[in-house]
Amino acid sequence: MTSAKNPMGAGSGRYPAGSLAFPHRNLLGLAGLAPHELLFLLDEAEQWVELNRQPKKRADLLRGLTIINAFFENSTRTLLSFEIAGKRLGADVVNMHAATSSVKKGETLIDTALTLNAMRADAIVIRHASSGAVRLIADKVDCPVLNAGDGQHEHPTQGLLDALTIRRALRARGETEETFSGLKVVICGDILHSRVARSNIHALTTLGAEVRVCAPPALMPEGIEQLKVKAFHDFDAALAGAEVVMMLRLQLERMQGQFVPSPREYRHLYGLTLDRLGKAAPGALVMHPGPMNRGIEIDSNVADLVGEVGAMQSLITTQVEMGVAMRMACLDVLTRKARAMEGWA
Numbered sequence: 083m084t085s086a087k088n089p090m091g092a093g094s095g096r097y098p099a100g101s102l103a104f105p106h107r108n109l110l111g112l113a114g115l116a117p118h119e120l121l122f123l124l125d126e127a128e129q130w131v132e133l134n135r136q137p138k139k140r141a142d143l144l145r146g147l148t149i150i151n152a153f154f155e156n157s158t159r160t161l162l163s164f165e166i167a168g169k170r171l172g173a174d175v176v177n178m179h180a181a182t183s184s185v186k187k188g189e190t191l192i193d194t195a196l197t198l199n200a201m202r203a204d205a206i207v208i209r210h211a212s213s214g215a216v217r218l219i220a221d222k223v224d225c226p227v228l229n230a231g232d233g234q235h236e237h238p239t240q241g242l243l244d245a246l247t248i249r250r251a252l253r254a255r256g257e258t259e260e261t262f263s264g265l266k267v268v269i270c271g272d273i274l275h276s277r278v279a280r281s282n283i284h285a286l287t288t289l290g291a292e293v294r295v296c297a298p299p300a301l302m303p304e305g306i307e308q309l310k311v312k313a314f315h316d317f318d319a320a321l322a323g324a325e326v327v328m329m330l331r332l333q334l335e336r337m338q339g340q341f342v343p344s345p346r347e348y349r350h351l352y353g354l355t356l357d358r359l360g361k362a363a364p365g366a367l368v369m370h371p372g373p374m375n376r377g378i379e380i381d382s383n384v385a386d387l388v389g390e391v392g393a394m395q396s397l398i399t400t401q402v403e404m405g406v407a408m409r410m411a412c413l414d415v416l417t418r419k420a421r422a423m424e425g426w427a
Contacts, residue, residue, distance in 0.1 A: 097122045100425025104415055108220050108227045111236035112284040120285055123411055124246050130407035130414075131250075134170070143414055143421075144173035147204035152178045152194075152219075153230070154210040159372060159402065160230050160240075164207050167409035173204070191215060195222035205417055208232070226416035228409075231277050240371055241281030243408040245289065247401050248326055251367055255391055262289035266363070268320050270296040270352060271330025271379055274303050278371045279330060283309050296320040298352065317352050324362040328369040329354050329380045345378050354380045356387075359394060368396040 097103045097118035104119050112120070133139060149168040153161050161177065168175040178198075189197075191210075195218070198206055205226045208216045213233030220227035231237040249261045267286055273279050273295050286293050287310045295306060296314040306313050314320035321327065332348065359366060368384055376382050389395035418426035 096125075101419070101427070107416070107419075108229075109238050109412055109416060110217055110220060110227065110229045112238045112241050112281050112288070113236065115284070115288065117288055117290075120242070120245065120288060123242055123408070123415065124249060126415060127242075127246050127404070127407045127411040130170075130410040131246075131404065134403070134407055134410075139170050140172060141170065142172035144168065144171040144204075144417060146174075147417060147420070148174045148176065148202075149205045149207065149413065150176050150178060150198060150201070150203045151207045151230075152198060152209075154208070154215070155231070157209055157230070159405070160209065160237075163402070163405040164228075164230060164409050167406050167413055170406070171410055171413055173413070176203075191218060192222060195219040199223040199225075204420055205413060225420070228412055228416065233277065234275055234280075235277055236281045236284070237277040237371075238281050239405070239409050239412055240278050241285040242412070243401060243404040244278075244282055244328070244369060244371070245285045246408055247369065247397050247404045248367065250404070251395075251397055251400070255365070260290070262286065262291045265291040265326065266294070266324050267291050267326040267328065268294045268296060268324040268362075269328045269330065270317055270320065270354070272301050272332050273297040273306065273330070274301045276330050280309075282328065283311055287311065294320045294324070296352070298348070318358065318361055321358065321361040324366055326367045326369065327354060327359065327362055328371075329374075330371070331373065331375050331379055345375075349378050353378060354384050356381065356383050359384055362394075364394075365389075365392050366394050368394070368398070369401060370398050371401065372398065374398070 103122040133141060151161060151164050165175050165177060199222060203225050205228065206223060207228045207230050208219055209230040210216055210232045213235035216227065216229040216232040229236060229238055252261050269279050269282060283293055293311045294314055295311050296317050299315055302313060368387060370380060374380055374385060376385060385396055385398055387394060387396040
């Protein structure tokens with residue numbers, strides 16, 4: 083296990099030592115982060131992957147600190163992942179659900195932010211249905227804020243855990259350090275409404291991957307090419323030579339109007355079947371941030387695909403595992419200044 087005091091790569095030229103490796107107070111998005119900042123967070127997560135596979139999964143780095151998970155939007159896996167991450171680091175974790183909060187009684191978001199700040203939390207994790215809401219709260223509180231997904235903006239820890247999942251899978255096959263350089267990644271599905279797609283695009287393009295996005299015309303954001311991706315409406319064409327295939331669910335709860343003819347037609351054109359996966363590169367990796375709509379955007383025999391090293395395989399459950407480790411890393415890094423760690427003043 084690497085030491086949080088002497089993180090893997092620091093001082094070796096991979097990235098600067100101490101707070102210069104990640105000088106940001108908050109983690110609100112991945113847009114604008116430098117390659118070395120992303121790599122630093124990925125490397126920091128590696129130690130927690132190993133800890134989480136041990137019988138005793140607890141560290142006391144954050145003992146005495148309080149983390150508030152303020153979720154103004156329903157979530158199961160992300161909330162659970164952050165809660166487990168905080169507790170495994172030894173923090174006191176409090177979950178605030180919007181359904182039982184004063185927001186339902188008419189309290190403004192700013193008043194909620196001021197209330198959370200008055201409780202003197204040491205870090206706040208926020209999910210909100212409105213893009214920009216997390217930044218608004220971050221500007222009103224004195225502690226670090228982690229974005230657990232805001233509207234159609236970003237979901238930064240998902241982008242990071244996906245990058246970590248890809249890197250570990252490719253390294254298991256003997257890939258070199260330049261894992262992402264030229265890597266062909268296809269992200270297919272509801273690109274328009276997906277904050278996961280945006281965070282993955284920012285992370286993967288920054289690290290040197292070639293990202294292709296594929297969606298029906300109605301679910302493809304206008305001007306998406308400005309994010310340095312290649313846009314496709316033909317899934318079969320997008321899959322040609324792809325080494326990673328990341329599927330997204332149809333976010334019907336965010337749609338107003340008819341975006342796709344029918345689930346059956348959508349599956350016919352954009353569903354990942356075993357035959358269609360055969361159009362990708364040999365040994366292609368399959369990913370999905372969940373929850374999955376089996377039989378619509380992805381077939382069960384693809385979602386559950388288990389292959390030998392070098393064969394096509396699904397990494398969907400691995401993504402869940404990497405999520406806990408990645409969120410532990412982010413909570414650790416963002417609270418280092420408060421813990422007066424050497425080099426993080």
